Amino acid sequence: MNRENYRRECMRLYKKLRYPNASLIFRPPLMMPPADMLNDFEQNGDMPITKSWYMDPSHSANSDNNNNINKQIPELFQVNARISQPLGGYNEKILNEKLFNNYITGKSVAVIGTKIPWIEAIASVLGASKITILNGFEWIHVYDFLDRVLETKELENFDVIMSFSAIEHTGLGRYGDALSPYGDVDAVKQVHCMLKPGGLFLLGLPTSHDGSSYIEFNARRIYGKKRMDLLFKDWSLLEIVKSKDNMHRLYILRK
Numbered sequence: 001m002n003r004e005n006y007r008r009e010c011m012r013l014y015k016k017l018r019y020p021n022a023s024l025i026f027r028p029p030l031m032m033p034p035a036d037m038l039n040d041f042e043q044n045g046d047m048p049i050t051k052s053w054y055m056d057p058s059h060s061a062n063s064d065n066n067n068n069i070n071k072q073i074p075e076l077f078q079v080n081a082r083i084s085q086p087l088g089g090y091n092e093k094i095l096n097e098k099l100f101n102n103y104i105t106g107k108s109v110a111v112i113g114t115k116i117p118w119i120e121a122i123a124s125v126l127g128a129s130k131i132t133i134l135n136g137f138e139w140i141h142v143y144d145f146l147d148r149v150l151e152t153k154e155l156e157n158f159d160v161i162m163s164f165s166a167i168e169h170t171g172l173g174r175y176g177d178a179l180s181p182y183g184d185v186d187a188v189k190q191v192h193c194m195l196k197p198g199g200l201f202l203l204g205l206p207t208s209h210d211g212s213s214y215i216e217f218n219a220r221r222i223y224g225k226k227r228m229d230l231l232f233k234d235w236s237l238l239e240i241v242k243s244k245d246n247m248h249r250l251y252i253l254r255k
Contacts, residue, residue, distance in 0.1 A: 010155055010193035013186055018146040020178035028056045029173040029218050033181075040181035046213060046226040053219035055174050103200055103252075104128045107159035110194065112142075112187075113166025123162070132158070156196045163191070164204035167231075168221045184221060188231050192255055201235070201253040209246065 171183020
């Protein structure tokens, strides 16, 4: 894809994220995809919905909860910055010892999908030059970032982007987002647009033991070979690091 077509495709993806189709946003979330979208969600049989694991976290997005989280931020940074301890929901030292040490120092870093700033704390301690948090709370809302990019048409903003426990939920409607069978694929393409040439994407994904791909709707996707072939199409895979449970894995990708 030439440069102009690449820029055009990036702007299309940004607009799709910034202006989602309101008819595909459901509150409360749907318990199953609409019948006319089911085949696409299941990737023509390559990513079947194997069970229902239904969640409705809409109550967690109220302002009181936002205020409580923001009040906790200084304490969380102090606790999470102790990088000798296992951090975050992964409960693994691999995140703060093996991976971040070689990828963060002096880099401009963006974190996508964060609620509690344990990733950001590690990046700060390890010397990131700038940390941008794109989320739905008070730090920098993703829509504010998109408004700026769509106005300036500026791409390739960051050296490193990190995302843990986020991509697998995208497009399932769980968090009030628009239903999108390939929402996770689009999200990874959007990250590609945000990274500078040669930039790194540190992506945490739940991964199956047998190489199969499937959905536990509306909670999450579990990744196997066929779905990851779509996700990683335009990337160089540098490293895979397994967690103790051998399900949550970290993929180090280069643009």
